[in-house]
Amino acid sequence: MYTEIETDATTKGNSTSALIEMRDIEKIFKTGAGDFTALNHVNVCFYQGEFVSVVGKSGSGKSTLVNMLTGIDHPTSGIVKVGEKYIHQLSEGEMSIWRGENLGIIFQFFQLLPMLTILENVMLPMDFAKLIPFQEREERAMHLLDMVGLADNAHDLPAEVSGGQQQSAAIARSLANDPPIIIADEPTGNLDSRSADEVFKIFTTLAAQGKTIIMVTHDSNLAKRTDRMLLLSDGELVNTWIANAFPYLPDNRLLWLTQQMSVHSFDPHQSIPLPSNQQAALYLFTTGPVEFVTSNGFFGKHKVRLNPGDYLSHADVQNFSEEVLGLRGLNGEEVKALVLDKNSFQRWMDEDRHDKSLLTKAAMDRLSAWRNIGESSTGK
Ligand code: ADP
Ligand code: MG
Secondary structure, three states, X not given: OOHHHHHOOOOOOOHHHOOEEEEEEEEEEEEOOEEEEEEEEEEEEXXXXXXXXXXXOOOOOHHHHHHHHHOOOOOOEEEEEEOOEEHHHOOHHHHHHHHHHHEEEEOOOOOOOOOOOHHHHHHHHHHHHOOOOHHHXXXXXXXXXXXXXOHHHOOOOHHHOOHHHHHHHXXXXXXXXXXXXXXXXXXXXXXXXXXXXXXXXXXXHHHHOOOEEEEEOOOHHHHHOOOEEEEEEOOEEEOXXXXXXXXXOOHHHHHHHHHHOEEEEEOOOOOEOOOOOOOEEEEEEOOOOEEEEEOOOOEOOEOOEEOOOOEEEXXXXXXXXXXXXXXXXXXXXXXXEEEEEHHHHHHHHHHOHHHHHHHHHHHHHHHHHHHHOOOOOOOO
């Protein structure tokens, strides 16, 4: 499925302008108990200057996904293209040279060499890659340490500084050869929240300077603050629109919705029917705003609008008391939405009482918000 590309919430461009393109990635591990699919036909692009988080339950495939980029592991099938290079085709030797020039890699456990000073740790990748002239290396390392707030600790050994400082040093080290891409697997997993926040701020600064940051994290609060969040469930990517619209639903349901919902464009000149048990039972708008068509032009006391990323389901509509005739794009513009058909919706509501109560509860909260908040209220 290529829906992630077509409908991704914050895609900055199309795949031709992507810095990193992962196409149809499958990763199958051979285990004693048989084949295990860790990544199931994943399609995703990353763009220059983006700070993207990768989230999902333990075992959902986050590390496996980023390992396809670092070359720590290889896809069973599929394409990994970075810039103009197809890196899944590189030999081990070519990969290690490419990695040294293009990637900064940061792990949960900082992996600094304990007998080298912080400064020497940061200089080490420069000595390996030989991209930075010998006489510039120390000054550059000091500059990087200064940037992450560690100038005063340059001559300390890793064990002499805190965990947060060690991770900052690891970030400085990852920048040694000025790579365009930083990949961090649970970089804050071993840090207290204040240190985690420091590390996060460094990443934000780097992204603003044009680096592409891909960060695996368990911390959903940090993930929400990145430019884009990718959610993995059982080795598959959840559509970003869906993950953002239904934060209260479990990951496997979000994946199910990703598989069931399809892209639909509505004729700009026709009213969009409300979600119902006749046809479509759930819309998730990817363009907008969309407004309600009511007999007196208002919803409650206000004109309510749904913006891109907002959804409307049959569960919402069941609570409407006034006469809502339908929906339409503002200014007669074309409306696009991800749509769930009534049969799938009905099956879901019949089979999963818990999800049904979550959706119903959300519907009641949204309705009262729509009645109370003014002009620009959205369903959230
Ligand atoms: P995450 O980083 O999201 O916690 P991983 O990407 O490490 O998850 O692992 C995804 C799944 O693949 C897990 O079920 C894990 O047990 C399995 N897995 C990872 N590496 C291997 C391996 N080398 N051999 C067999 N199974 C593996
Ligand atoms: Mg992991």
